[in-house]
Amino acid sequence: MSLQKFIDQAISPWMQSEGPDADIVLSSRIRLARNLTDFAFPVNASKDQREKAFHYIKERLEKEAYHSMGQFEWINMDGLEPIEKEVLVEKHLISPNLIQYSNHAAVLINENESVSIMVNEEDHLRIQCLFPGFQLNEALTLSNGIDDWLEEKFNYAFHETRGYLTSCPTNVGTGLRASVMVHLPALMLTQRMNRIAPAINQFGLVVRGIYGEGSEALGNVFQISNQMTLGKSEEDIVEDLRGVVMQLIQQEKAARRDLLDMSKIQLEDRIYRSYGVLAYSRIIHSKEAATCLSDVRLGIDLGLIKGVSRSILNELMVLTQPGFLQHYFKEALSPDERDIKRATLIRERLNLEDFQKPTD
Amino acid sequence: MECQECHLRPATLHFTKIVNGDKMEYHLCDQCAKEKGDVMAGSGSFSIHHLLSGLLNFEQHVGENHHHNHSVLKCPKCGLTYPEFVEIGKFGCDECYKAFHDKLDPVFRKVHSGNTMHTGKIPKRAGKNMNMKRKVSTLKETLQKLIEDEEFEKAAEIRDEIRALENGRNDE
Ligand SMILES: [Zn+2]
Numbered sequence: 001m002s003l004q005k006f007i008d009q010a011i012s013p014w015m016q017s018e019g020p021d022a023d024i025v026l027s028s029r030i031r032l033a034r035n036l037t038d039f040a041f042p043v044n045a046s047k048d049q050r051e052k053a054f055h056y057i058k059e060r061l062e063k064e065a066y067h068s069m070g071q072f073e074w075i076n077m078d079g080l081e082p083i084e085k086e087v088l089v090e091k092h093l094i095s096p097n098l099i100q101y102s103n104h105a106a107v108l109i110n111e112n113e114s115v116s117i118m119v120n121e122e123d124h125l126r127i128q129c130l131f132p133g134f135q136l137n138e139a140l141t142l143s144n145g146i147d148d149w150l151e152e153k154f155n156y157a158f159h160e161t162r163g164y165l166t167s168c169p170t171n172v173g174t175g176l177r178a179s180v181m182v183h184l185p186a187l188m189l190t191q192r193m194n195r196i197a198p199a200i201n202q203f204g205l206v207v208r209g210i211y212g213e214g215s216e217a218l219g220n221v222f223q224i225s226n227q228m229t230l231g232k233s234e235e236d237i238v239e240d241l242r243g244v245v246m247q248l249i250q251q252e253k254a255a256r257r258d259l260l261d262m263s264k265i266q267l268e269d270r271i272y273r274s275y276g277v278l279a280y281s282r283i284i285h286s287k288e289a290a291t292c293l294s295d296v297r298l299g300i301d302l303g304l305i306k307g308v309s310r311s312i313l314n315e316l317m318v319l320t321q322p323g324f325l326q327h328y329f330k331e332a333l334s335p336d337e338r339d340i341k342r343a344t345l346i347r348e349r350l351n352l353e354d355f356q357k358p359t360d
Numbered sequence: 361m362e363c364q365e366c367h368l369r370p371a372t373l374h375f376t377k378i379v380n381g382d383k384m385e386y387h388l389c390d391q392c393a394k395e396k397g398d399v400m401a402g403s404g405s406f407s408i409h410h411l412l413s414g415l416l417n418f419e420q421h422v423g424e425n426h427h428h429n430h431s432v433l434k435c436p437k438c439g440l441t442y443p444e445f446v447e448i449g450k451f452g453c454d455e456c457y458k459a460f461h462d463k464l465d466p467v468f469r470k471v472h473s474g475n476t477m478h479t480g481k482i483p484k485r486a487g488k489n490m491n492m493k494r495k496v497s498t499l500k501e502t503l504q505k506l507i508e509d510e511e512f513e514k515a516a517e518i519r520d521e522i523r524a525l526e527n528g529r530n531d532e
């Protein structure tokens with residue numbers, strides 16, 4: 001398969017369009033946790049109960065369509081190869097938990113992969129809506145619509161004072177987790193993130209790094225999400241997160257301006273070196289790749305690198321993860337082999353671009 | 361910022377927790393967070409196990425002086441006991457919320473910044489029933505008062521209204 005074709009299949013269609021504030025906010029996500037009153041929650045349920053709930057849900061959803069969105073594809077976890085499952089996790093379409101519980105578990109995915117509904121994860125139903133850029137309200141509206149549609153088919157576990165009842169006490173009430181994925185290279189380079197992250201926590205929000213085989217904030221990509229789900233309305237939870245992210249965008253923009261004003265030559269040096277590493281290296285670890293991709297993406301956002309598409313960061317962050325690498329090269333790879341294949345894939349991907357050499 | 365536990369890896373997880381009324385800040389790397397098994401909202405891998413165990417231990421301590429109310433709470437629908445809930449940190453079914461109701465306020469207060477009541481969305485179908493139930497119970501109170509006041513004519517009207525509402529529910 002050609003790389004372009006592979007990318008078209010590997011990158012969710014919703015990711016290929018740009019949303020508002022795309023220079024900093026990569027994506028916005030809303031997740032709603034819902035349970036049925038007719039069955040025990042999946043985590044503690046017996047095998048028999050899990051199976052009953054699974055078939056009950058399948059019967060009512062398998063061939064259903066939500067408005068103009070077209071039919072959802074029902075994917076049984078039992079029927080997938082381990083690598084296929086990993087790829088779904090790397091595309092953020094399912095959680096690692098769904099693999100763990102893959103007995104009588106499934107996911108429904110719409111055509112452009114912006115909506116996924118996990119079945120029999122920790123809760124009976126987990127609705128997720130993903131939007132490119134900064135579109136939390138849009139994601140909430142869509143999630144609410146899908147939620148209403150599901151409620152027509154299922155008797156929700158709902159309590160007057162506790163709200164939507166979830167398996168874990170940390171999700172009860174709204175069952176809502178709102179999050180944005182942000183790229184903050186300038187706040188990291190200027191070391192301002194150290195002060196900002198604790199300040200964000202003061203608003204009841206969680207900041208965490210995502211991506212990577214290990215554990216760090218690879219590629220300066222962070223996820224910011226609400227911690228509490230009970231006692232605030234859905235709109236307020238989203239509005240509070242939105243407010244903080246708007247300030248974060250301003251801070252990142254200011255830091256980018258400061259870098260250009262005060263250390264342009266150092267910044268250019270860093271960005272072009274990183275481009276060189278990505279374009280010519282033969283062995284690259286995921287951490288180094290992420291750092292260089294973040295630099296190059298910053299270079300594109302600041303107009304220092306021309307002819308390379310912005311989506312390269314999001315795309316290659318996804319494609320160079322272990323599951324995708326093995327999926328693309330169609331073989332199991334050891335960590336050392338992955339580093340070689342990762343470098344190959346990045347070089348091939350950059351070859352599809354029309355990088356314009358700087359004139360000076 | 362470095363991880364406050366290992367001082368080796370950069371902290372990727374930042375959150376605050378109210379412990380005994382004091383706000384505590386945590387800055388951990390993913391690995392230490394996992395080892396600590398601490399609250400990590402937004403990810404499936406966290407456990408609120410420690411938090412819950414702490415609460416239960418506290419209760420057992422108090423319970424030593426109150427042997428008479430020491431019977432173990434158990435959910436009639438799924439069979440989960442309160443100690444089991446504390447052990448796993450997950451409810452077994454929706455009835456667990458009712459079965460353990462009296463013990464849950466402190467748990468929710470800790471996890472949700474002092475909140476115990478849902479103020480968000482109400483589902484259309486499940487909520488319709490909820491509104492109806494609320495109306496019926498208010499009407500029943502009114503009915504009781506009318507009977508006490510010997511206002512039988514009005515009481516009959518209210519009684520019919522309650523019947524109509526309850527029949528409406530049965531038709532659904
Ligand atoms: Zn650590």
Ligand SMILES: [Zn+2]
Pocket residue numbers: 435436437438439440451452453454455456457
């Ligand atoms: Zn139960």
